[in-house]
Amino acid sequence: MNHFFSKVRQNYGDMKLASKFTLILMITVTVPVIMMACFFYGKLYDMVVSYTIRQEQDISAKTAPIVEDLVQQVIDAHDRITDQDFFQTLFHQPVNSPFRMFENTEEIQEFQEYTKSLISSGKISGLQIYMDFPTSVRLFQDELTRDYFSPMSKAKGTYWYGIFQGTSVSSLFCPSFYLGDREKKSYGDMAYITSTTFYFQGHAYRAYIAAYTSSDNFTDLLKDNLTVDGSVSYIINDRNAIVASSDQSQSGIYLLDYDSIEDSFMSSNNFIERTILDTTVYAGFYNIKQPGWFMVTVLPAGPLITQSNMIMVQYILMYLAFLVLALILAHYMSRSITNRISSVIHQMSKVRKGTLSPMESPTYHDEIGDLIDTYNYMNYMTRKMDQLMSEQAKAAEELRLAEFHSLQAQINPHFLYNTMDMINWLAQQGRTAEVSSAVQSLSRFYKLTLSRKQSISTIAQETEHATIYLEIQNMRYHNSIEFVSDIPDELMEYQIPKLTLQPLIENAVLHGILEKDDKAGTIVLTGWLEDSSIVLLISDDGVGISPDKLSSILSGEGSSSSGGTNIAVYNTHRRLQILYGTDYGLTYSNNPGGGTEVEIHIPAIRNTTC
Structure with missing residues (x-):
């Protein structure tokens, strides 16, 4: 007691x-x-x-x-x-x-x-x-x-x-x-x-x-x-x-x-x-x-x-x-007594926010006046510290953006390499009409990609990119890949980083469907709103991923069964986390019915520039 x-x-x-x-x-x-x-x-x-x-x-x-x-x-x-x-x-x-x-x-x-x-x-x-x-x-x-x-x-x-x-x-x-x-x-x-x-x-x-x-x-x-x-x-x-x-x-x-x-x-x-x-x-x-x-x-x-x-x-x-x-009246009366002390406390509390500013010189040089003089002396040093902190934050942001653009730059050549390899194969087969159609599709793909300088696109545009990519792949594999896009219309104008869907669909084609005996399959793209986030789901009916490789696919260290690396998947995951934080990115899992599922988690941000 x-x-x-x-x-x-x-x-x-x-x-x-x-x-x-x-x-x-x-x-x-x-x-x-x-x-x-x-x-x-x-x-x-x-x-x-x-x-x-x-x-x-x-x-x-x-x-x-x-x-x-x-x-x-x-x-x-x-x-x-x-x-x-x-x-x-x-x-x-x-x-x-x-x-x-x-x-x-x-x-x-x-x-x-x-x-x-x-x-x-x-x-x-x-x-x-x-x-x-x-x-x-x-x-x-x-x-x-x-x-x-x-x-x-x-x-x-x-x-x-x-x-x-x-x-x-x-x-x-x-x-x-x-x-x-x-x-x-x-x-x-x-x-x-x-x-x-x-x-x-x-x-x-x-x-x-x-x-x-x-x-x-x-x-x-x-x-x-x-x-x-x-x-x-x-x-x-x-x-x-x-x-x-x-x-x-x-x-x-x-x-x-x-x-x-x-x-x-x-x-x-x-x-x-x-x-x-x-x-x-x-x-x-x-x-x-x-x-x-x-x-x-x-x-x-x-x-x-x-x-x-x-x-x-x-x-x-x-x-x-x-x-x-009565409380308002009591507060007013107490503030009239403690106003000078509260003003010092208010100014000093700004130190936590990094926006400290000097106070007017005190009229009365009692204990509170001495406190204000001391505060003003410390204000100069605090502003210097604030300046250094701002410069450090700016440098960290520039480093983050530089890493993002570096990862994105790794994906563009990766896609181009695989596409040119396919066109070369068609040319070797003497299928000139299909080579022409593939080159036109590739040209249209890069025209859409390079016509916008921003690193952010829309879900509608990314879906179009993925569709063109699969059109090119189907030229090579005799239309053995079926693509079903079932994203609600209301999600189409939300923002998404460029080249997010295509690398994941490419991975599903090369390391999932084409590793099946009949080299044929289906890829389904769906999406929905989940609280303040958007979830896009890419599922295929390919060979799936072994449990030991499933845990390392997003680390950039694993390799596919065909000898390729997971760099495209890893880069896509890293780009999303650099842009939006660790709560977002990719999640891979095996489909119980056979095949692989990957969920793309991004914040629900409406596009205002396109």
């Missing part, structure tokens, strides 16, 4: 003055804030829950009356239609014929116009009156009534029709799944339906009046009722059916039983904590009196925890912003 405190004191003593001032300020500002954050973090979740529930209570208390009002609008529209004179005549006055009502067309016209006005105003989205008449009855065919009257057969098969048939209810507010597809498609996906009786030819018959509306009105209200992501609000009826929901999937997960909701509503007017599917939630209930519905709002604990964490993150970010401001 003593050793630890001793080391801390030593490190503090070695700190710069500016760092000491900054450290003290950070400790002074940070420790109290961290203690306060730890103290309040445990209470933060409860505060967020209380605040969020209070918000939801306020919003839900305003939303529930609006839902009731929407329901009441549909009921009122239904009641106003049933108050029409035509409706009263039809259902409440015994008639012997359904056609007698059409004697007073004014009542029918008024019924149609009033119903249209309710639909166009948005009070309802549609109206259907289902009656147990034959379909030939004029109600279903007359232009004034056919849009609003349908035979009872259209209602049979719906869920709401089954409820009316199986119970004694006289009115029903139907959610979407109570209705048939025809109703939802043509009129609306919610409906207020009442049952009534009419008399025809001395007999009583059942009829249903359905005023339709859209559930979107309720859904939009429920969505606006939410303030927390991940929460859900839905309306449930006394048959445990969801009437409308802000999110159908979420409401299915957090569905509560109607009876338990009613019990909870009677016992508390606040949000209550429940556990649903091992998830803690906070649920609030609001009674929609007219249809006997409940509006349920469910707040899962997860989003509330996330919200509390976000508040803590915001607090931390605000604190960090103030901390940065």
